[in-house]
Amino acid sequence: MSSPGLLFRPFDKLVKIMIAGKEFEVPDGNMLLRALQYLSPEEVAHGRFCWNEECQYCRVSFDLGGGTDSRVALSCKLMVQEGMRITEIAQEIRYCLRNLGLKAQEGK
Numbered sequence: 001m002s003s004p005g006l007l008f009r010p011f012d013k014l015v016k017i018m019i020a021g022k023e024f025e026v027p028d029g030n031m032l033l034r035a036l037q038y039l040s041p042e043e044v045a046h047g048r049f050c051w052n053e054e055c056q057y058c059r060v061s062f063d064l065g066g067g068t069d070s071r072v073a074l075s076c077k078l079m080v081q082e083g084m085r086i087t088e089i090a091q092e093i094r095y096c097l098r099n100l101g102l103k104a105q106e107g108k
Contacts, residue, residue, distance in 0.1 A: 008034055015082040020089065020102040028082070032075035033058050036097065043096040051076050061088035 014025035017035070026035035033051065037044035049058055058075040065083045075093065094102065 008038065015080060015084075017080060017083070018085040019097070019100070020086065022100065022102055024100075026080055028080065030080055032060065032073075032078045032080050032084075032086075033093075035080045036075065036093065039100060040097050043099070047092055047096045049076065049092070053077060057090055057092035059090045060086050060093070062086045 008027050009030050011027040011029045013028050015028045016023055016025055018024075019036075024039055026038050030038075033044070033049065047057070049055060053074055053076060056074065059072065060075050060078070061070055061072050062078070063070045063085050064081060065085065070087065089097070089102075
C-alpha cells in the first residue's frame with residue numbers, strides 16, 4: 001500500500017494574502033487552492049473541486065498589490081504569493097470558506 005504523501009508542499013514560512021478584504025497567513029510555495037485548504041481544512045477537502053483545471057469551481061480574480069492589474073485564474077494552478085489580493089472568488093470556494101467571515105462580494 002502506498003502513502004498518499006504530504007498534503008502541503010514543504011514550506012519555510014507563511015505569507016500574507018488578502019481574501020475579500022481580510023488578511024490571512026498561508027503556506028508559501030503552495031497552490032492557492034491548497035493554501036485555502038490550510039485555512040479551512042475540512043470544508044475545502046469536501047468541496048466539489050477536481051484539482052486539475054476541469055471543473056472551474058476554483059476560479060478567482062486577483063492582483064499582486066496596489067497598482068497591479070487584476071487577473072483571473074484557477075486557484076488549483078495558481079501559486080500563492082506574498083501580498084496577493086483575492087478580490088472575487090467562485091461560489092464553491094466562498095461556501096467552503098464560509099466560517100472565515102469574508103465580506104460579501106459586491107453586486108452578488
